Amino acid sequence: MAESGSVLSTPVQYLKGVGPRRAEAFASVGIQTVEDLLGYTPRAYIERSAHRSLRGIARRLQMPDIFSSDRESVSVLRQEVSILATVEQIRLRQFRNNRVLLEAIIADADQMKGALLFWNAHQYYTRVLVEGAQYIVTGVPALDRYGRITFTHPQLERIEEEEQAMLEHGILPVYPLTEAMRSRGITAALIRRLVRTALDQVKGNIPDLLPPALLERHRLLSKGDALEHLHFPPDHHAIERALERMKFEEIFLFELLLALQRQDQLRGAAPRLPSPSPRWEQLRQSLPFALTSAQEFVIAEIQQDLARSEPMHRLLQGDVGAGKTLVALAAMLTAVDAGYQALLAAPTEVLAEQHYRTICRLCAPLDVRVAKLVGSQSARQRETMATDIATGHAQIVVGTHALFAESSARPSHTYHRVGLVVIDEQHRFGVLQRAALRDLAMASHPERLAPHLLVMSATPIPRTLTMTLYGDLDVSLLDQMPPGRQPVTTKVLSTDQLPAAYQVIRSQIRAGHQAFIVYPLVEESESMQLKAATTEFESIANEHFPDVRVGLLHGQMSWSTKEEIMQRFAAGDFDILVATTVIEVGIDVPNATVMLINHAERFGLAQLHQLRGRVGRGTAPATCLLITEPFLAHRARMPAQEDEPPAVTRLRTMAETTDGFLIAEVDMRLRGPGDMLGTRQSGMPDFRYLDLVHDTTTIATARAEAFSLINRDPHLRASEHSLLRRYVLDRKDSLTHYAIA
Ligand code: ADP
Numbered sequence: 001m002a003e004s005g006s007v008l009s010t011p012v013q014y015l016k017g018v019g020p021r022r023a024e025a026f027a028s029v030g031i032q033t034v035e036d037l038l039g040y041t042p043r044a045y046i047e048r049s050a051h052r053s054l055r056g057i058a059r060r061l062q063m064p065d066i067f068s069s070d071r072e073s074v075s076v077l078r079q080e081v082s083i084l085a086t087v088e089q090i091r092l093r094q095f096r097n098n099r100v101l102l103e104a105i106i107a108d109a110d111q112m113k114g115a116l117l118f119w120n121a122h123q124y125y126t127r128v129l130v131e132g133a134q135y136i137v138t139g140v141p142a143l144d145r146y147g148r149i150t151f152t153h154p155q156l157e158r159i160e161e162e163e164q165a166m167l168e169h170g171i172l173p174v175y176p177l178t179e180a181m182r183s184r185g186i187t188a189a190l191i192r193r194l195v196r197t198a199l200d201q202v203k204g205n206i207p208d209l210l211p212p213a214l215l216e217r218h219r220l221l222s223k224g225d226a227l228e229h230l231h232f233p234p235d236h237h238a239i240e241r242a243l244e245r246m247k248f249e250e251i252f253l254f255e256l257l258l259a260l261q262r263q264d265q266l267r268g269a270a271p272r273l274p275s276p277s278p279r280w281e282q283l284r285q286s287l288p289f290a291l292t293s294a295q296e297f298v299i300a301e302i303q304q305d306l307a308r309s310e311p312m313h314r315l316l317q318g319d320v321g322a323g324k325t326l327v328a329l330a331a332m333l334t335a336v337d338a339g340y341q342a343l344l345a346a347p348t349e350v351l352a353e354q355h356y357r358t359i360c361r362l363c364a365p366l367d368v369r370v371a372k373l374v375g376s377q378s379a380r381q382r383e384t385m386a387t388d389i390a391t392g393h394a395q396i397v398v399g400t401h402a403l404f405a406e407s408s409a410r411p412s413h414t415y416h417r418v419g420l421v422v423i424d425e426q427h428r429f430g431v432l433q434r435a436a437l438r439d440l441a442m443a444s445h446p447e448r449l450a451p452h453l454l455v456m457s458a459t460p461i462p463r464t465l466t467m468t469l470y471g472d473l474d475v476s477l478l479d480q481m482p483p484g485r486q487p488v489t490t491k492v493l494s495t496d497q498l499p500a501a502y503q504v505i506r507s508q509i510r511a512g513h514q515a516f517i518v519y520p521l522v523e524e525s526e527s528m529q530l531k532a533a534t535t536e537f538e539s540i541a542n543e544h545f546p547d548v549r550v551g552l553l554h555g556q557m558s559w560s561t562k563e564e565i566m567q568r569f570a571a572g573d574f575d576i577l578v579a580t581t582v583i584e585v586g587i588d589v590p591n592a593t594v595m596l597i598n599h600a601e602r603f604g605l606a607q608l609h610q611l612r613g614r615v616g617r618g619t620a621p622a623t624c625l626l627i628t629e630p631f632l633a634h635r636a637r638m639p640a641q642e643d644e645p646p647a648v649t650r651l652r653t654m655a656e657t658t659d660g661f662l663i664a665e666v667d668m669r670l671r672g673p674g675d676m677l678g679t680r681q682s683g684m685p686d687f688r689y690l691d692l693v694h695d696t697t698t699i700a701t702a703r704a705e706a707f708s709l710i711n712r713d714p715h716l717r718a719s720e721h722s723l724l725r726r727y728v729l730d731r732k733d734s735l736t737h738y739a740i741a
């Protein structure tokens with residue numbers, strides 16, 4: 001072990017064939033030591049019966065490219081592929097404008113022909129390319145007008161003599177090579193040689209972070225075997241098993257840190273906040289509606305947590321409009337009645353303002369003092385607030401980032417016995433910001449009690465991700481809408497059906513209802529935006545609806561003007577509101593029953609879902625009309641097909657469901673989880689092997705194992721956990737960066 005350990009930590013610079021210049025290029029992709037080198041995963045594998053044959057590529061390319069206006073669908077066709085081919089013949093062609101084309105005719109294992117094209121680089125390539133030699137060709141395939149597959153300026157890797165034999169029996173790894181690596185003569189062949197030598201030297205004695213019992217239970221390969229098979233697989237099954245092992249390790253280590261984090265959070269003592277809370281009971285009695293059973297259930301769940309002396313760490317998930325605010329208020333009043341302060345943090349001032357008003361209104365008869373802390377307050381206002389908050393006069397504090405902002409002049413305001421911290425739209429807060437708020441809350445008790453924490457999320461996070469992301473939180477789900485909400489009927493219509501869509505709006509207005517007409521932001525410049533908005537508005541107001549009252553809301557308006565327009569729309573001053581911005585100001589207009597969205601294909605799923613959430617808030621049935629190009633509308637109404645443009649999938653999904661979680665899952669599949677959550681913000685590491693969308697079983701298994709391991713051996717003292725202990729200690733400082741709350 002010691003011997004293999006020293007091999008693993010050898011700098012690559014000392015390997016035969018590397019040297020200082022190549023070591024630099026290796027370092028630029030994160031390879032410093034032999035261990036790093038072994039972790040450099042092939043990006044593809046090549047074998048004699050290459051499954052990516054020219055014929056297969058041709059089939060994909062010949063699909064009609066009618067969606068070429070859709071950027072995303074083109075990128076599918078623009079995928080890079082690697083194939084194994086023999087160069088059969090090299091030809092030079094001279095064109096009039098002095099351009100020289102080098103054309104290398106290639107053939108794959110099936111004797112299917114193609115061509116490599118190099119413009120004005122023949123001097124170089126006539127030297128590099130050898131007729132009769134085999135190459136791994138990596139590039140973006142295209143069909144030329146003779147129906148022949150061509151690669152223009154592809155990357156080439158010659159298969160060397162000694163490797164031909166390896167290819168005869170097995171599979172060759174192809175490594176990602178950067179320009180820096182290429183320019184210093186690092187080839188895939190060199191990497192293959194270095195990896196082979198390294199693997200032979202450590203002879204499978206590669207330290208394994210995963211305990212043997214765990215490997216056995218889940219029939220996972222040892223680290224050594226996994227690396228051997230990842231680089232030199234005997235067959236495809238071996239690659240699968242090696243990848244499975246690497247994925248498991250990746251997510252297991254992540255979940256282990258979460259489990260430790262959770263253990264740590266549970267350690268501090270929290271104030272007991274017992275129920276029933278008289279103020280909450282009074283408020284509940286006075287509400288003009290009954291709570292949904294989901295709300296009842298979740299409030300009970302939260303109050304149980306609050307009554308305990310272990311700090312609560314709970315995520316409340318619920319779609320827009322599910323009624324999270326009341327749940328939060330129930331928790332806050334429970335804290336207030338127990339004699340503790342409650343903080344509510346919102347990501348934007350608009351949202352904080354809204355919460356502040358709602359809470360003030362609901363709490364008016366309850367004798368609760370509510371304070372507000374936002375960035376736009378004057379220094380004087382904040383001073384007064386700070387005093388109220390520090391003395392405990394304020395019992396509920398609503399605010400933005402100002403709640404934990406350090407002023408440069410003096411340390412940020414102090415709180416008074418904080419029992420509960422609520423964070424709304426928690427994904428829009430950084431991990432460290434949440435930690436900072438927790439620290440401030442702890443400092444507000446002489447005995448440093450830990451606050452109970454409730455984080456809320458309206459962005460439905462796919463169920464499959466919740467567990468991974470919030471491994472250290474308990475989850476409450478508000479999966480029921482308040483009664484009377486009508487599911488919104490959604491139709492995808494083509495632009496030539498606009499007259500029929502306007503007819504729907506007319507009949508709704510006749511019935512006394514109101515409508516939104518939304519345009520996406522298209523124009524780059526502000527003046528163009530304004531012009532486009534005005535043009536659309538005038539055509540709606542003058543041509544299509546000359547006899548109804550039409551209002552306009554656009555991005556260039558000041559915040560207060562937008563607010564005023566929304567208020568007037570809510571008050572019924574307009575029948576139609578033409579909006580060019582996403583209608584973010586979340587004012588309820590229960591009387592609005594139609595949402596017409598133009599160029600619906602340009603909106604993302606989350607946006608469409610949010611927009612649609614603006615209607616169907618009253619008791620009358622509501623309609624959402626998604627207007628798009630005829631061919632997209634046509635396909636969105638047909639059954640799903642593989643390889644269809646993402647825009648079609650988005651439109652069909654909207655028409656088929658109103659379930660925010662389902663929509664989020666589709667969204668994640670289309671966009672990838674990192675993109676959707678903003679990896680940096682969510683505190684998720686970039687997994688190299690794991691696919692958060694598809695590897696749900698692996699994630700669940702690894703999570704269960706990690707949490708049970710920490711349960712059994714909280715300090716990782718067992719000898720079979722000594723490597724894990726080392727791993728964790730090395731990352732102690734980064735723990736808060738990985739953990740979620
Ligand atoms: P969100 O979960 O999006 O934060 P809100 O808390 O803002 O939702 O609630 C949306 C609207 O639903 C508010 O006007 C609120 O008063 C109302 N509401 C909440 N709970 C109920 C209920 N049980 N019955 C009827 N309306 C409710």
Ligand code: MG
Nearest residue numbers: 324325424458
């Ligand atoms: Mg809300």
